[in-house]
Amino acid sequence: MNLANHARLSIAPMMDWTDRHCRYFHRLMSREALLYTEMVTAPALVRGGAVHLLTHDPSEHPVALQLGGSDAQELAQAARIGADHGYDEINLNVGCPSDRVQSGCFGAVLMERPSLVAECCAAMIAAQPRDVTVKCRIGVDDQDPADILPQFIETVAAAGVTRFAIHARKAWLQGLSPKENRDIPPLDYDLVHAMKRQFPALHISVNGGVETLEQARAFLDAGLDGVMIGRAAYHNPASVLLAADPVIFGTGSTRSATEIVHDMLPYIDAHLGAGGRLHQITRHMLGLFTGRPGARQWRRILSEGAHHDGAGTEVVLRALDAIAPQAHLAGDRNV
Incomplete structure:
Protein backbone atom coordinates (compact mmCIF):
# COMPACT_ATOMS: atom_id res chain seq x y z
CA MET A 1 0.00 0.00 0.00
CA ASN A 2 1.40 3.37 -1.06
CA LEU A 3 0.41 5.50 1.91
CA ALA A 4 2.25 8.53 0.57
CA ASN A 5 -0.11 8.55 -2.39
CA HIS A 6 -3.21 8.08 -0.23
CA ALA A 7 -1.97 10.97 1.93
CA ARG A 8 -2.44 13.33 -1.03
CA LEU A 9 -5.80 13.83 0.68
CA SER A 10 -6.44 12.85 4.28
CA ILE A 11 -9.21 13.47 6.79
CA ALA A 12 -7.82 14.92 9.98
CA PRO A 13 -8.06 13.12 13.32
CA MET A 14 -10.81 14.90 15.29
CA MET A 15 -11.75 14.11 18.87
CA ASP A 16 -15.36 12.93 19.31
CA TRP A 17 -15.84 12.95 15.53
CA THR A 18 -13.63 10.56 13.56
CA ASP A 19 -14.70 7.39 15.32
CA ARG A 20 -15.16 4.09 13.50
CA HIS A 21 -18.70 4.91 12.34
CA CYS A 22 -17.59 8.22 10.89
CA ARG A 23 -14.66 6.56 9.12
CA TYR A 24 -16.89 3.86 7.59
CA PHE A 25 -19.21 6.61 6.32
CA HIS A 26 -16.32 8.61 4.87
CA ARG A 27 -14.80 5.55 3.24
CA LEU A 28 -17.98 4.97 1.26
CA MET A 29 -17.42 8.37 -0.36
CA SER A 30 -13.73 7.95 -1.13
CA ARG A 31 -11.78 4.74 -1.62
CA GLU A 32 -8.47 6.60 -1.74
CA ALA A 33 -8.29 9.26 0.98
CA LEU A 34 -6.29 8.40 4.09
CA LEU A 35 -8.47 8.30 7.21
CA TYR A 36 -7.39 8.89 10.81
CA THR A 37 -8.74 7.77 14.16
CA GLU A 38 -9.49 10.12 16.98
CA MET A 39 -6.42 10.58 19.15
CA VAL A 40 -5.93 7.59 21.46
CA THR A 41 -3.56 8.11 24.36
CA ALA A 42 -0.72 5.66 24.81
CA PRO A 43 -1.46 5.28 28.54
CA ALA A 44 -5.05 4.26 27.73
CA LEU A 45 -3.77 1.40 25.58
CA VAL A 46 -0.74 0.32 27.59
CA ARG A 47 -1.89 0.89 31.15
CA GLY A 48 -5.64 0.97 30.69
CA GLY A 49 -5.95 -1.92 28.26
CA ALA A 50 -8.46 0.08 26.22
CA VAL A 51 -7.98 -1.91 23.03
CA HIS A 52 -11.70 -1.52 22.27
CA LEU A 53 -10.72 1.96 21.08
CA LEU A 54 -8.89 0.32 18.18
CA THR A 55 -11.94 -1.46 16.75
CA HIS A 56 -12.37 -0.72 13.07
CA ASP A 57 -13.98 -2.20 9.98
CA PRO A 58 -11.69 -3.74 7.34
CA SER A 59 -13.22 -1.45 4.74
CA GLU A 60 -11.72 1.60 6.48
CA HIS A 61 -8.24 0.96 5.06
CA PRO A 62 -6.09 2.88 4.47
CA VAL A 63 -6.53 4.08 8.04
CA ALA A 64 -4.04 5.56 10.50
CA LEU A 65 -4.00 5.45 14.29
CA GLN A 66 -3.17 8.72 16.00
CA LEU A 67 -1.48 8.36 19.38
CA GLY A 68 -0.95 10.90 22.13
CA GLY A 69 1.82 10.64 24.68
CA SER A 70 5.37 11.63 25.53
CA ASP A 71 6.89 8.51 27.10
CA ALA A 72 8.99 6.86 24.40
CA GLN A 73 8.68 3.31 25.66
CA GLU A 74 4.97 3.60 26.31
CA LEU A 75 4.42 5.06 22.84
CA ALA A 76 6.47 2.22 21.38
CA GLN A 77 4.22 -0.32 23.09
CA ALA A 78 1.10 1.53 21.94
CA ALA A 79 2.42 1.69 18.38
CA ARG A 80 3.05 -2.05 18.43
CA ILE A 81 -0.49 -2.65 19.68
CA GLY A 82 -1.83 -0.44 16.90
CA ALA A 83 0.16 -2.27 14.26
CA ASP A 84 -0.99 -5.61 15.64
CA HIS A 85 -4.58 -4.40 15.28
CA GLY A 86 -3.98 -3.73 11.61
CA TYR A 87 -3.56 0.02 11.35
CA ASP A 88 -1.61 1.14 8.29
CA GLU A 89 0.16 4.10 9.92
CA ILE A 90 0.94 5.31 13.42
CA ASN A 91 0.75 9.09 13.86
CA LEU A 92 2.04 11.09 16.82
CA ASN A 93 -0.05 14.05 17.94
CA VAL A 94 2.12 17.14 18.37
CA GLY A 95 -0.66 19.61 17.71
CA CYS A 96 -3.57 19.27 20.14
CA PRO A 97 -3.76 22.38 22.40
CA SER A 98 -6.20 21.16 25.06
CA ASP A 99 -5.48 21.59 28.76
CA ARG A 100 -5.68 17.83 29.25
CA VAL A 101 -2.87 17.08 26.83
CA GLN A 102 -0.73 19.93 28.16
CA SER A 103 -0.94 18.55 31.69
CA GLY A 104 0.12 15.17 30.32
CA CYS A 105 3.04 16.69 28.39
CA PHE A 106 1.81 15.71 24.96
CA GLY A 107 0.08 17.38 22.07
CA ALA A 108 1.16 20.87 20.99
CA VAL A 109 3.34 21.43 24.05
CA LEU A 110 5.78 18.95 22.49
CA MET A 111 6.64 21.60 19.88
CA GLU A 112 8.91 22.91 22.65
CA ARG A 113 10.64 19.52 22.98
CA PRO A 114 11.79 18.37 19.53
CA SER A 115 14.44 16.05 20.96
CA LEU A 116 11.81 14.25 23.02
CA VAL A 117 9.56 13.94 19.96
CA ALA A 118 12.49 12.48 18.03
CA GLU A 119 13.18 10.00 20.83
CA CYS A 120 9.52 8.95 20.89
CA CYS A 121 9.36 8.53 17.12
CA ALA A 122 12.57 6.52 17.01
CA ALA A 123 11.18 4.15 19.64
CA MET A 124 7.88 3.80 17.77
CA ILE A 125 9.68 3.09 14.50
CA ALA A 126 11.87 0.46 16.11
CA ALA A 127 8.93 -1.26 17.80
CA GLN A 128 6.78 -2.10 14.77
CA PRO A 129 6.73 -2.15 10.95
CA ARG A 130 4.24 0.62 10.13
CA ASP A 131 5.07 4.16 8.99
CA VAL A 132 5.37 6.61 11.86
CA THR A 133 4.25 10.13 11.03
CA VAL A 134 3.85 13.41 12.92
CA LYS A 135 1.04 15.96 12.95
CA CYS A 136 2.27 19.24 14.37
CA ARG A 137 1.66 22.99 14.60
CA ILE A 138 4.04 25.65 13.30
CA GLY A 139 4.86 26.63 16.88
CA VAL A 140 3.37 27.52 20.25
CA ASP A 141 3.00 30.71 22.26
CA ASP A 142 5.96 33.07 21.81
CA GLN A 143 7.99 30.77 19.57
CA ASP A 144 9.01 32.20 16.20
CA PRO A 145 7.71 29.59 13.73
CA ALA A 146 10.22 30.58 11.04
CA ASP A 147 13.01 29.67 13.47
CA ILE A 148 11.65 26.70 15.37
CA LEU A 149 9.68 24.78 12.74
CA PRO A 150 12.71 23.98 10.54
CA GLN A 151 14.66 22.89 13.62
CA PHE A 152 11.74 20.76 14.79
CA ILE A 153 11.34 19.04 11.42
CA GLU A 154 15.07 18.48 10.99
CA THR A 155 15.38 16.94 14.46
CA VAL A 156 12.37 14.64 14.10
CA ALA A 157 13.23 13.64 10.53
CA ALA A 158 16.66 12.55 11.73
CA ALA A 159 14.86 9.95 13.88
CA GLY A 160 13.36 8.40 10.74
CA VAL A 161 10.08 10.27 10.22
CA THR A 162 9.50 11.05 6.54
CA ARG A 163 5.92 12.37 6.57
CA PHE A 164 4.65 15.45 8.40
CA ALA A 165 1.17 17.00 8.46
CA ILE A 166 1.55 20.64 9.47
CA HIS A 167 -1.37 22.60 10.87
CA ALA A 168 -0.40 26.02 9.57
CA ARG A 169 -1.28 27.85 12.79
CA LYS A 170 0.46 28.43 16.07
CA ALA A 171 -1.16 26.99 19.16
CA TRP A 172 -1.53 29.50 21.97
CA LEU A 173 -1.40 27.32 25.05
CA GLN A 174 -1.70 30.39 27.26
CA GLY A 175 -4.72 32.57 26.59
CA LEU A 176 -6.79 30.68 24.00
CA SER A 177 -9.20 27.79 24.39
CA PRO A 178 -8.86 24.67 22.21
CA LYS A 179 -11.81 25.91 20.13
CA GLU A 180 -10.24 29.35 19.68
CA ASN A 181 -6.95 27.71 18.70
CA ARG A 182 -8.69 26.23 15.67
CA ASP A 183 -9.58 29.64 14.26
CA ILE A 184 -7.91 32.66 15.85
CA PRO A 185 -4.16 32.16 15.25
CA PRO A 186 -3.51 33.27 11.66
CA LEU A 187 -2.71 30.71 9.00
CA ASP A 188 0.79 30.75 7.53
CA TYR A 189 0.64 28.63 4.41
CA ASP A 190 3.80 30.28 3.07
CA LEU A 191 5.80 28.73 5.89
CA VAL A 192 4.48 25.25 5.05
CA HIS A 193 5.51 25.76 1.42
CA ALA A 194 8.92 26.92 2.67
CA MET A 195 9.29 23.69 4.64
CA LYS A 196 8.70 21.67 1.50
CA ARG A 197 11.37 23.68 -0.33
CA GLN A 198 13.79 23.29 2.57
CA PHE A 199 13.10 19.55 3.00
CA PRO A 200 12.26 18.32 -0.52
CA ALA A 201 12.76 14.64 0.35
CA LEU A 202 10.06 14.75 3.04
CA HIS A 203 6.34 14.28 2.45
CA ILE A 204 4.71 17.52 3.66
CA SER A 205 0.94 17.88 4.03
CA VAL A 206 -0.81 21.12 4.93
CA ASN A 207 -3.68 21.28 7.41
CA GLY A 208 -5.83 24.14 8.63
CA GLY A 209 -8.50 26.21 6.92
CA VAL A 210 -8.83 24.05 3.81
CA GLU A 211 -12.49 23.68 2.88
CA THR A 212 -12.74 22.59 -0.76
CA LEU A 213 -11.22 20.17 -3.23
CA GLU A 214 -10.29 23.15 -5.38
CA GLN A 215 -8.13 24.52 -2.55
CA ALA A 216 -6.61 21.09 -2.02
CA ARG A 217 -5.82 20.74 -5.71
CA ALA A 218 -4.15 24.17 -5.69
CA PHE A 219 -1.87 23.18 -2.79
CA LEU A 220 -0.87 20.00 -4.59
CA ASP A 221 -0.25 21.85 -7.84
CA ALA A 222 1.94 24.30 -5.92
CA GLY A 223 4.24 21.48 -4.81
CA LEU A 224 2.96 20.18 -1.49
CA ASP A 225 2.63 16.42 -1.16
CA GLY A 226 -0.68 16.28 0.64
CA VAL A 227 -3.63 18.15 2.09
CA MET A 228 -5.37 17.24 5.34
CA ILE A 229 -8.95 18.49 5.73
CA GLY A 230 -10.76 18.47 9.05
CA ARG A 231 -13.99 20.26 9.92
CA ALA A 232 -15.10 20.89 6.33
CA ALA A 233 -14.95 17.16 5.63
CA TYR A 234 -17.06 16.48 8.71
CA HIS A 235 -19.69 19.21 8.36
CA ASN A 236 -20.00 19.01 4.58
CA PRO A 237 -18.59 15.60 3.66
CA ALA A 238 -20.21 15.40 0.23
CA SER A 239 -18.43 18.53 -1.00
CA VAL A 240 -15.03 17.16 0.01
CA LEU A 241 -15.26 13.40 -0.43
CA LEU A 242 -17.76 12.51 -3.14
CA ALA A 243 -15.49 13.79 -5.92
CA ALA A 244 -12.17 13.28 -4.14
CA ASP A 245 -11.10 10.17 -6.01
CA PRO A 246 -11.38 11.58 -9.56
CA VAL A 247 -10.27 15.12 -8.64
CA ILE A 248 -7.32 14.33 -6.37
CA PHE A 249 -6.33 10.79 -7.27
CA GLY A 250 -7.48 10.44 -10.87
CA THR A 251 -9.40 7.26 -10.09
CA GLY A 252 -13.00 6.16 -9.84
CA SER A 253 -16.01 8.39 -10.38
CA THR A 254 -18.21 10.75 -8.41
CA ARG A 255 -20.97 9.07 -6.41
CA SER A 256 -24.20 10.60 -5.15
Whole structure:
Protein backbone atom coordinates (compact mmCIF):
# COMPACT_ATOMS: atom_id res chain seq x y z
CA MET A 1 0.00 0.00 0.00
CA ASN A 2 1.40 3.37 -1.06
CA LEU A 3 0.41 5.50 1.91
CA ALA A 4 2.25 8.53 0.57
CA ASN A 5 -0.11 8.55 -2.39
CA HIS A 6 -3.21 8.08 -0.23
CA ALA A 7 -1.97 10.97 1.93
CA ARG A 8 -2.44 13.33 -1.03
CA LEU A 9 -5.80 13.83 0.68
CA SER A 10 -6.44 12.85 4.28
CA ILE A 11 -9.21 13.47 6.79
CA ALA A 12 -7.82 14.92 9.98
CA PRO A 13 -8.06 13.12 13.32
CA MET A 14 -10.81 14.90 15.29
CA MET A 15 -11.75 14.11 18.87
CA ASP A 16 -15.36 12.93 19.31
CA TRP A 17 -15.84 12.95 15.53
CA THR A 18 -13.63 10.56 13.56
CA ASP A 19 -14.70 7.39 15.32
CA ARG A 20 -15.16 4.09 13.50
CA HIS A 21 -18.70 4.91 12.34
CA CYS A 22 -17.59 8.22 10.89
CA ARG A 23 -14.66 6.56 9.12
CA TYR A 24 -16.89 3.86 7.59
CA PHE A 25 -19.21 6.61 6.32
CA HIS A 26 -16.32 8.61 4.87
CA ARG A 27 -14.80 5.55 3.24
CA LEU A 28 -17.98 4.97 1.26
CA MET A 29 -17.42 8.37 -0.36
CA SER A 30 -13.73 7.95 -1.13
CA ARG A 31 -11.78 4.74 -1.62
CA GLU A 32 -8.47 6.60 -1.74
CA ALA A 33 -8.29 9.26 0.98
CA LEU A 34 -6.29 8.40 4.09
CA LEU A 35 -8.47 8.30 7.21
CA TYR A 36 -7.39 8.89 10.81
CA THR A 37 -8.74 7.77 14.16
CA GLU A 38 -9.49 10.12 16.98
CA MET A 39 -6.42 10.58 19.15
CA VAL A 40 -5.93 7.59 21.46
CA THR A 41 -3.56 8.11 24.36
CA ALA A 42 -0.72 5.66 24.81
CA PRO A 43 -1.46 5.28 28.54
CA ALA A 44 -5.05 4.26 27.73
CA LEU A 45 -3.77 1.40 25.58
CA VAL A 46 -0.74 0.32 27.59
CA ARG A 47 -1.89 0.89 31.15
CA GLY A 48 -5.64 0.97 30.69
CA GLY A 49 -5.95 -1.92 28.26
CA ALA A 50 -8.46 0.08 26.22
CA VAL A 51 -7.98 -1.91 23.03
CA HIS A 52 -11.70 -1.52 22.27
CA LEU A 53 -10.72 1.96 21.08
CA LEU A 54 -8.89 0.32 18.18
CA THR A 55 -11.94 -1.46 16.75
CA HIS A 56 -12.37 -0.72 13.07
CA ASP A 57 -13.98 -2.20 9.98
CA PRO A 58 -11.69 -3.74 7.34
CA SER A 59 -13.22 -1.45 4.74
CA GLU A 60 -11.72 1.60 6.48
CA HIS A 61 -8.24 0.96 5.06
CA PRO A 62 -6.09 2.88 4.47
CA VAL A 63 -6.53 4.08 8.04
CA ALA A 64 -4.04 5.56 10.50
CA LEU A 65 -4.00 5.45 14.29
CA GLN A 66 -3.17 8.72 16.00
CA LEU A 67 -1.48 8.36 19.38
CA GLY A 68 -0.95 10.90 22.13
CA GLY A 69 1.82 10.64 24.68
CA SER A 70 5.37 11.63 25.53
CA ASP A 71 6.89 8.51 27.10
CA ALA A 72 8.99 6.86 24.40
CA GLN A 73 8.68 3.31 25.66
CA GLU A 74 4.97 3.60 26.31
CA LEU A 75 4.42 5.06 22.84
CA ALA A 76 6.47 2.22 21.38
CA GLN A 77 4.22 -0.32 23.09
CA ALA A 78 1.10 1.53 21.94
CA ALA A 79 2.42 1.69 18.38
CA ARG A 80 3.05 -2.05 18.43
CA ILE A 81 -0.49 -2.65 19.68
CA GLY A 82 -1.83 -0.44 16.90
CA ALA A 83 0.16 -2.27 14.26
CA ASP A 84 -0.99 -5.61 15.64
CA HIS A 85 -4.58 -4.40 15.28
CA GLY A 86 -3.98 -3.73 11.61
CA TYR A 87 -3.56 0.02 11.35
CA ASP A 88 -1.61 1.14 8.29
CA GLU A 89 0.16 4.10 9.92
CA ILE A 90 0.94 5.31 13.42
CA ASN A 91 0.75 9.09 13.86
CA LEU A 92 2.04 11.09 16.82
CA ASN A 93 -0.05 14.05 17.94
CA VAL A 94 2.12 17.14 18.37
CA GLY A 95 -0.66 19.61 17.71
CA CYS A 96 -3.57 19.27 20.14
CA PRO A 97 -3.76 22.38 22.40
CA SER A 98 -6.20 21.16 25.06
CA ASP A 99 -5.48 21.59 28.76
CA ARG A 100 -5.68 17.83 29.25
CA VAL A 101 -2.87 17.08 26.83
CA GLN A 102 -0.73 19.93 28.16
CA SER A 103 -0.94 18.55 31.69
CA GLY A 104 0.12 15.17 30.32
CA CYS A 105 3.04 16.69 28.39
CA PHE A 106 1.81 15.71 24.96
CA GLY A 107 0.08 17.38 22.07
CA ALA A 108 1.16 20.87 20.99
CA VAL A 109 3.34 21.43 24.05
CA LEU A 110 5.78 18.95 22.49
CA MET A 111 6.64 21.60 19.88
CA GLU A 112 8.91 22.91 22.65
CA ARG A 113 10.64 19.52 22.98
CA PRO A 114 11.79 18.37 19.53
CA SER A 115 14.44 16.05 20.96
CA LEU A 116 11.81 14.25 23.02
CA VAL A 117 9.56 13.94 19.96
CA ALA A 118 12.49 12.48 18.03
CA GLU A 119 13.18 10.00 20.83
CA CYS A 120 9.52 8.95 20.89
CA CYS A 121 9.36 8.53 17.12
CA ALA A 122 12.57 6.52 17.01
CA ALA A 123 11.18 4.15 19.64
CA MET A 124 7.88 3.80 17.77
CA ILE A 125 9.68 3.09 14.50
CA ALA A 126 11.87 0.46 16.11
CA ALA A 127 8.93 -1.26 17.80
CA GLN A 128 6.78 -2.10 14.77
CA PRO A 129 6.73 -2.15 10.95
CA ARG A 130 4.24 0.62 10.13
CA ASP A 131 5.07 4.16 8.99
CA VAL A 132 5.37 6.61 11.86
CA THR A 133 4.25 10.13 11.03
CA VAL A 134 3.85 13.41 12.92
CA LYS A 135 1.04 15.96 12.95
CA CYS A 136 2.27 19.24 14.37
CA ARG A 137 1.66 22.99 14.60
CA ILE A 138 4.04 25.65 13.30
CA GLY A 139 4.86 26.63 16.88
CA VAL A 140 3.37 27.52 20.25
CA ASP A 141 3.00 30.71 22.26
CA ASP A 142 5.96 33.07 21.81
CA GLN A 143 7.99 30.77 19.57
CA ASP A 144 9.01 32.20 16.20
CA PRO A 145 7.71 29.59 13.73
CA ALA A 146 10.22 30.58 11.04
CA ASP A 147 13.01 29.67 13.47
CA ILE A 148 11.65 26.70 15.37
CA LEU A 149 9.68 24.78 12.74
CA PRO A 150 12.71 23.98 10.54
CA GLN A 151 14.66 22.89 13.62
CA PHE A 152 11.74 20.76 14.79
CA ILE A 153 11.34 19.04 11.42
CA GLU A 154 15.07 18.48 10.99
CA THR A 155 15.38 16.94 14.46
CA VAL A 156 12.37 14.64 14.10
CA ALA A 157 13.23 13.64 10.53
CA ALA A 158 16.66 12.55 11.73
CA ALA A 159 14.86 9.95 13.88
CA GLY A 160 13.36 8.40 10.74
CA VAL A 161 10.08 10.27 10.22
CA THR A 162 9.50 11.05 6.54
CA ARG A 163 5.92 12.37 6.57
CA PHE A 164 4.65 15.45 8.40
CA ALA A 165 1.17 17.00 8.46
CA ILE A 166 1.55 20.64 9.47
CA HIS A 167 -1.37 22.60 10.87
CA ALA A 168 -0.40 26.02 9.57
CA ARG A 169 -1.28 27.85 12.79
CA LYS A 170 0.46 28.43 16.07
CA ALA A 171 -1.16 26.99 19.16
CA TRP A 172 -1.53 29.50 21.97
CA LEU A 173 -1.40 27.32 25.05
CA GLN A 174 -1.70 30.39 27.26
CA GLY A 175 -4.72 32.57 26.59
CA LEU A 176 -6.79 30.68 24.00
CA SER A 177 -9.20 27.79 24.39
CA PRO A 178 -8.86 24.67 22.21
CA LYS A 179 -11.81 25.91 20.13
CA GLU A 180 -10.24 29.35 19.68
CA ASN A 181 -6.95 27.71 18.70
CA ARG A 182 -8.69 26.23 15.67
CA ASP A 183 -9.58 29.64 14.26
CA ILE A 184 -7.91 32.66 15.85
CA PRO A 185 -4.16 32.16 15.25
CA PRO A 186 -3.51 33.27 11.66
CA LEU A 187 -2.71 30.71 9.00
CA ASP A 188 0.79 30.75 7.53
CA TYR A 189 0.64 28.63 4.41
CA ASP A 190 3.80 30.28 3.07
CA LEU A 191 5.80 28.73 5.89
CA VAL A 192 4.48 25.25 5.05
CA HIS A 193 5.51 25.76 1.42
CA ALA A 194 8.92 26.92 2.67
CA MET A 195 9.29 23.69 4.64
CA LYS A 196 8.70 21.67 1.50
CA ARG A 197 11.37 23.68 -0.33
CA GLN A 198 13.79 23.29 2.57
CA PHE A 199 13.10 19.55 3.00
CA PRO A 200 12.26 18.32 -0.52
CA ALA A 201 12.76 14.64 0.35
CA LEU A 202 10.06 14.75 3.04
CA HIS A 203 6.34 14.28 2.45
CA ILE A 204 4.71 17.52 3.66
CA SER A 205 0.94 17.88 4.03
CA VAL A 206 -0.81 21.12 4.93
CA ASN A 207 -3.68 21.28 7.41
CA GLY A 208 -5.83 24.14 8.63
CA GLY A 209 -8.50 26.21 6.92
CA VAL A 210 -8.83 24.05 3.81
CA GLU A 211 -12.49 23.68 2.88
CA THR A 212 -12.74 22.59 -0.76
CA LEU A 213 -11.22 20.17 -3.23
CA GLU A 214 -10.29 23.15 -5.38
CA GLN A 215 -8.13 24.52 -2.55
CA ALA A 216 -6.61 21.09 -2.02
CA ARG A 217 -5.82 20.74 -5.71
CA ALA A 218 -4.15 24.17 -5.69
CA PHE A 219 -1.87 23.18 -2.79
CA LEU A 220 -0.87 20.00 -4.59
CA ASP A 221 -0.25 21.85 -7.84
CA ALA A 222 1.94 24.30 -5.92
CA GLY A 223 4.24 21.48 -4.81
CA LEU A 224 2.96 20.18 -1.49
CA ASP A 225 2.63 16.42 -1.16
CA GLY A 226 -0.68 16.28 0.64
CA VAL A 227 -3.63 18.15 2.09
CA MET A 228 -5.37 17.24 5.34
CA ILE A 229 -8.95 18.49 5.73
CA GLY A 230 -10.76 18.47 9.05
CA ARG A 231 -13.99 20.26 9.92
CA ALA A 232 -15.10 20.89 6.33
CA ALA A 233 -14.95 17.16 5.63
CA TYR A 234 -17.06 16.48 8.71
CA HIS A 235 -19.69 19.21 8.36
CA ASN A 236 -20.00 19.01 4.58
CA PRO A 237 -18.59 15.60 3.66
CA ALA A 238 -20.21 15.40 0.23
CA SER A 239 -18.43 18.53 -1.00
CA VAL A 240 -15.03 17.16 0.01
CA LEU A 241 -15.26 13.40 -0.43
CA LEU A 242 -17.76 12.51 -3.14
CA ALA A 243 -15.49 13.79 -5.92
CA ALA A 244 -12.17 13.28 -4.14
CA ASP A 245 -11.10 10.17 -6.01
CA PRO A 246 -11.38 11.58 -9.56
CA VAL A 247 -10.27 15.12 -8.64
CA ILE A 248 -7.32 14.33 -6.37
CA PHE A 249 -6.33 10.79 -7.27
CA GLY A 250 -7.48 10.44 -10.87
CA THR A 251 -9.40 7.26 -10.09
CA GLY A 252 -13.00 6.16 -9.84
CA SER A 253 -16.01 8.39 -10.38
CA THR A 254 -18.21 10.75 -8.41
CA ARG A 255 -20.97 9.07 -6.41
CA SER A 256 -24.20 10.60 -5.15
CA ALA A 257 -25.14 11.35 -1.58
CA THR A 258 -28.29 9.24 -1.96
CA GLU A 259 -26.19 6.22 -2.95
CA ILE A 260 -24.10 6.70 0.18
CA VAL A 261 -27.20 6.71 2.38
CA HIS A 262 -28.41 3.42 0.90
CA ASP A 263 -24.93 1.92 1.25
CA MET A 264 -24.97 2.83 4.95
CA LEU A 265 -28.16 0.89 5.67
CA PRO A 266 -26.63 -2.62 6.01
CA TYR A 267 -23.91 -1.22 8.27
CA ILE A 268 -26.55 0.49 10.42
CA ASP A 269 -28.60 -2.71 10.64
CA ALA A 270 -25.52 -4.65 11.75
CA HIS A 271 -24.71 -2.06 14.40
CA LEU A 272 -28.26 -2.11 15.74
CA GLY A 273 -28.24 -5.89 15.71
CA ALA A 274 -25.14 -5.83 17.91
CA GLY A 275 -26.92 -3.64 20.48
CA GLY A 276 -25.86 -0.23 19.21
CA ARG A 277 -27.99 2.91 18.91
CA LEU A 278 -28.93 4.65 15.68
CA HIS A 279 -27.71 8.10 16.73
CA GLN A 280 -24.17 6.75 17.23
CA ILE A 281 -23.96 6.52 13.43
CA THR A 282 -26.39 9.11 12.12
CA ARG A 283 -24.81 11.96 14.09
CA HIS A 284 -21.96 11.75 11.58
CA MET A 285 -24.36 11.89 8.63
CA LEU A 286 -26.15 15.13 9.49
CA GLY A 287 -24.07 17.25 7.11
CA LEU A 288 -24.35 14.97 4.09
CA PHE A 289 -26.82 17.21 2.23
CA THR A 290 -25.45 20.56 3.42
CA GLY A 291 -26.37 23.34 1.03
CA ARG A 292 -28.88 21.23 -0.89
CA PRO A 293 -32.68 21.38 -0.97
CA GLY A 294 -34.19 19.59 2.01
CA ALA A 295 -31.00 19.58 4.11
CA ARG A 296 -32.77 21.13 7.09
CA GLN A 297 -35.47 18.44 7.08
CA TRP A 298 -32.82 15.73 6.75
CA ARG A 299 -31.01 17.02 9.83
CA ARG A 300 -34.20 17.53 11.82
CA ILE A 301 -35.63 14.06 11.18
CA LEU A 302 -32.33 12.35 11.98
CA SER A 303 -31.66 14.48 15.06
CA GLU A 304 -35.12 13.99 16.52
CA GLY A 305 -35.73 10.40 15.49
CA ALA A 306 -32.39 8.65 15.97
CA HIS A 307 -32.43 8.91 19.78
CA HIS A 308 -35.76 7.12 20.23
CA ASP A 309 -35.72 3.61 21.65
CA GLY A 310 -35.94 1.10 18.82
CA ALA A 311 -35.09 3.65 16.13
CA GLY A 312 -33.80 1.95 12.99
CA THR A 313 -33.14 2.47 9.32
CA GLU A 314 -36.73 3.57 8.76
CA VAL A 315 -35.73 6.90 10.34
CA VAL A 316 -32.94 7.31 7.81
CA LEU A 317 -35.24 6.46 4.91
CA ARG A 318 -37.88 8.89 6.18
CA ALA A 319 -35.24 11.62 6.31
CA LEU A 320 -34.16 10.73 2.79
CA ASP A 321 -37.77 10.87 1.57
CA ALA A 322 -37.99 14.39 2.94
CA ILE A 323 -35.02 15.56 0.95
CA ALA A 324 -35.34 13.69 -2.33
CA PRO A 325 -38.48 15.38 -3.76
CA GLN A 326 -37.07 18.85 -3.17
CA ALA A 327 -33.73 17.90 -4.66
CA HIS A 328 -35.50 16.47 -7.70
CA LEU A 329 -37.48 19.65 -8.21
CA ALA A 330 -34.29 21.69 -7.96
CA GLY A 331 -32.59 19.51 -10.55
CA ASP A 332 -29.74 18.56 -8.21
CA ARG A 333 -28.09 15.55 -9.84
CA ASN A 334 -25.57 15.12 -7.02
CA VAL A 335 -28.16 14.15 -4.42
